[in-house]
Amino acid sequence: DEIVRAECPDSRRPESGVVSQSPPPSRVPGLNGRWLAPGKSRLCIYLRVDKVATMKTQPVREQLLEHTLILIRQRGCNGFSYRDLAELVGVKTSSIHYYFPSKDDLILEAVKEYSRRISERLAGISGDLPVLDQARQYLEPLRQTCGSNQICLAGMLSTEILSLPESVHSVLKDFYHVNENWLAKLLERGQKERDTPYPVPPAMLAQVIYGALQSGLIAARLFGTQDRLESAAETLLGALCNKRAAALLEAHA
Numbered sequence: 629d630e631i632v633r634a635e636c637p638d639s640r641r642p643e644s645g646v647v648s649q650s651p652p653p654s655r656v657p658g659l660n661g662r663w664l665a666p667g668k669s670r671l672c673i674y675l676r677v678d679k680v681a682t683m684k685t686q687p688v689r690e691q692l693l694e695h696t697l698i699l700i701r702q703r704g705c706n707g708f709s710y711r712d713l714a715e716l717v718g719v720k721t722s723s724i725h726y727y728f729p730s731k732d733d734l735i736l737e738a739v740k741e742y743s744r745r746i747s748e749r750l751a752g753i754s755g756d757l758p759v760l761d762q763a764r765q766y767l768e769p770l771r772q773t774c775g776s777n778q779i780c781l782a783g784m785l786s787t788e789i790l791s792l793p794e795s796v797h798s799v800l801k802d803f804y805h806v807n808e809n810w811l812a813k814l815l816e817r818g819q820k821e822r823d824t825p826y827p828v829p830p831a832m833l834a835q836v837i838y839g840a841l842q843s844g845l846i847a848a849r850l851f852g853t854q855d856r857l858e859s860a861a862e863t864l865l866g867a868l869c870n871k872r873a874a875a876l877l878e879a880h881a
């Protein structure tokens with residue numbers, strides 16, 4: 629097993645691990661990693677990596693993808709370099725080129741991974757739930773993200789589409805279609821429960837709402853408020869519930 633070294637005050641000695649207060653040899657038999665002499669008030673502890681839940685325990689390729697997903701959502705694809713990524717993961721840039729020969733390859737794999745995760749999340753929202761509950765589950769991650777230093781990866785990359793290869797265009801379009809189709813099906817079910825029809829077909833309304841949600845996430849960075857995302861969210865919820873829409877109109881009258 630890989631081993632990591634940690635230090636903690638005597639009063640916070642962990643329950644597991646090999647603990648010693650005397651200077652051991654430079655390498656512990658059967659363990660990877662060098663020993664560094666403990667300080668006067670600290671214990672040196674060898675812990676198994678499987679007890680340390682950090683990104684560093686992942687294979688290098690997965691670490692590279694995880695950091696790339698964060699960097700894209702923070703800065704966009706043109707806001708970081710392989711050198712930035714190498715420093716975060718603790719590898720040489722040549723190691724990144726081994727897994728992803730070009731940055732286009734890296735971006736493509738990151739978009740595929742992000743799309744896969746979102747598709748799994750959508751599939752995990754039970755169709756047996758009332759439409760409002762399904763919508764709330766869909767909106768919750770967007771609300772949590774809004775106002776943070778990260779926005780939707782697809783929304784961020786859509787603003788940089790001219791500098792991206794066609795292969796990435798295709799995956800991004802599919803990502804939009806997955807979300808719009810999910811919303812359209814939800815709106816179709818919601819329309820059956822409404823007293824009045826939508827002003828446009830559910831598929832068109834889904835495009836409008838999804839576009840508004842993406843815009844709301846981006847605008848939150850500029851204005852420092854979730855107002856625009858919440859307006860888009862209430863448009864979805866109001867479309868699914870006549871009473872909610874009526875109450876919202878009355879509140880803003």
